[in-house]
Amino acid sequence: MFYFQWNKILLEYFFNHENENKEIYNFYIDQTILNNISTDKNGKEDFVNSIRLKIPRNKRFFDEFSNLYDNSSQKFLLGNQISIKTTPEFFGFLLFLVLALTEGEDDLFNINNVYGRINIYGKAVLQAKWSEINTNVSSKLISKSWGFLSTWANETKKGKLGFYRPITKTSNPFAESIARHALITRGHLSRILDILDDTTVSPGENISDSQLSNILTGNAKEIGFSEYILESIKETSESKNNILSLVREYIYENYTERRKPSAASRNSKIAIPLKIVLNLPSGFSKKIDQIAVRAYSYCKYP
DSSP, X not given: OOXXXXXXXXXXXXXXXXXXXXXXXXXXXXXXXXXXXXXXXXXXXXXXXXXXXXXXXXXXXXXXXXXXXXXXXXXXXXXXXXXXTOOOTTHHHHHHHHHHHHTOOSSOOSTTSHHHHHHHHXXXXXXXXXXXXXXXXXXXXXHHHHHHHHHIIIIISTTTTOBOOOOOSSSSHHHHHHHTTOSSOHHHHHHHHHHHTXXXXXXXXXXXXXXXXXXXXXXXXXXXXXHHHHHHHSTTOTTHHHHHXXXXXXXXXXXXXXXXXXXXXXXXXXXXOOXXXXXXXXXXXXXXXXXXXXXXXXXXXX
């Protein structure tokens, strides 16, 4: 798809009538989401390629980002209000920055290395078309973009597609304005599934907020959560519900009977052959295509 097609479906994914009068705290994006909302099975690669093609040959990422922002910021002369026909054309570029954070699988994600992680990913996938992100770029361009998005959602659309309010009262508002949308990385989510293997939670089982919170906070070190992420899971954090919702959705889609533990899982054991005997009632004639079995053991293996 072309960039503006991606920009449209990403806006509709986060801002829609189901979110009317609701606050949208988090624009988390990853490979799974991009694949699901795309007509291409390789959604992430197609999205990144659309960004690459949108940047002119003699320009770089933040040059085009700035151009899209300028195009979007045309306003009515009367009342200085954003035109109702105007859309944030730069939204896809903002989400590329979030994607750059969520793609990392290591445990080094914290508020102090947000720009470093983004630069590593940007250089890897955009190469010469990437331009470094730093505090100067963030304060002059990205901060204005979040503000525009807030005005568009809250005033132009009047919350009919959802409300959005940028972070302002923090020690590092520019870096955190991006980091708040990528508190959970792909590596975190993968390790959470491994940890569930050691709990009594079964695939498909509903997990309460308190139960999920206890699992995440009790295994924070093993998952790789920093103190910054832990603070966001506390009761006083505005991002808590979004984080729990994100993790719960990922568990629902990926923690299935057929899932195989990763190599890092403590449950990645040598397979033990089992003989299963089914005692079916006489006269049973239904065809059985698949049988799924999940075995648990609380004994230590030799």
